[in-house]
Amino acid sequence: MVSLLMIGIAAWGKWFGLVSSFQVVGGIIAVGVFLFFVAGAGLIGAMKHHQVLLFFYMIVLFMVFIVQFSVSSACLAINREQQDQLLEVGWNNSRSTQRDVEKSLNCCGFRQLEPNRTCDAACFPNHSCLPCAEKIQEHAGEVLRFVGGIGLFFSFTEILGVWLTYHYRNQKDPRANPSAFL
Template structure:
């Protein structure tokens, strides 16, 4: 059977959704691993990653079930949700790739001020204190502060890699956004194809 046929569309949809299932499980596993080993102590960060992973898992499960059973309702809602995810993800990935250093610094400072737990995690892992200045009269879990040696600000250390991280995240996100629009197109085509094993006169 040619790749434009029913079976090929079904297999492609199943493959895409299996990929999404694996990605979602990986996200959940990495977040749980980071929390378990104390790499990330912020419940907001861990909860956010796990939440996105669970959402992606259920979307992929709906798509996989709809593809296997050729279920029209499931495929319709899957197609709509996947398109909305594509729009959001494409916008975020484009922003990550287009953001300049000044905007990076503003976003980093906003994120820094939102969570003291995240501040402590960053200070400890990067061995730095404070965002833009070091408060010698304050507290800091960094090794340099505890040993009374000179500490760099966290802004300086974060900005060393922020651009690379944003480009990497933006590129990966952009890649997956194109797989999502491919999934939308495949779902639309698959919904309008007749199952050769079904009753030829049945309405699809």
Template sequence: MGCAGFTCSKNSLCALNILYVMVSMLMIGIAAWGKWFGLVSSFQVVGGIIGIGVFLFLVALAGLIGAIKHHQVLLFFYMIILFLVFVVQFSVSSACLAINKEQQNELLEVGWNNSRTTQKDVEKSLNCCGFSHVEVNVTCPAACFTHSTCDTCAAKILEHVGEVLRIVGGIGLFFSFTEILGVWLTYRYRNQKDPRANPSAFL
């Protein structure tokens, strides 16, 4: 019953890390695609997503090599890093699910004021101008600006931000539990003896 054997633990850990490799490649690919087709012009946003994808890829690669070779040191560091990622991701996911409308508005305004390129991306894609009020003496890339019929971006963003935060929080929470599963599998796998190894060899 269950997955108690050495081979089963090894295969489960390999499968989990292959899933992480696929997710990391997907993140890097989507960020690069968005930049290539001009959907996102902010280098900070694209660089941040690609950076997270590369980090996840390296962690998953370390876990995969450690699982295949039953490498004690790699598995130990993989387990520690995965636990730290779990703590951060669980906290962020819980915050996404718990945040109220007023806090959403404050965070959006801070993010809006930090990057002019992100403002332009949002104004163009959502066809809106300004965050809380439309400024007529400032140029706006939105199509509605020429007709002077633009809504504020805060109004349009807040229509969907609650749903987006619930989806992101739910996905993050799901993956955080796969990470704690990975920590548990790694801990157990590290303490199992390879049946094909020399019985007198040090574990």
């Protein structure tokens, strides 16, 4: 379910022009497809009572748990100064992202407006634009807390999946011949 949500939301964001970076959308879709295949492997392993497939599913799910737990913890632990540094690096790396943010948040420049630069915001002709840093910081803090909380929730459901897989992996197939060795 998470994988389908990731694929759908990333495609929706690109389709409606909310995200201009194809690399970001492509990365999210790739992670969604990977998680879909992992879930499919677990489902097939459980339906077929395939111990080896369930073992590899358990290992991959545990690695996904470690990565997701680490990223979620980092999202919740990042402080305001670190957010400012990361936002400024991201701002300076992509001119298209700058234009998108300026247009959607109605602001110009990161910390101040450069005098010889144009801006796509509606407030630019009136010279009433505020810098984007504070507006971005406000939204980034909310998003980091939200993503961190949701990520922690799903990471603990993944560790529950690992435990259930470990616990039920060695059960015999009820449809199999009872006199068979395995």
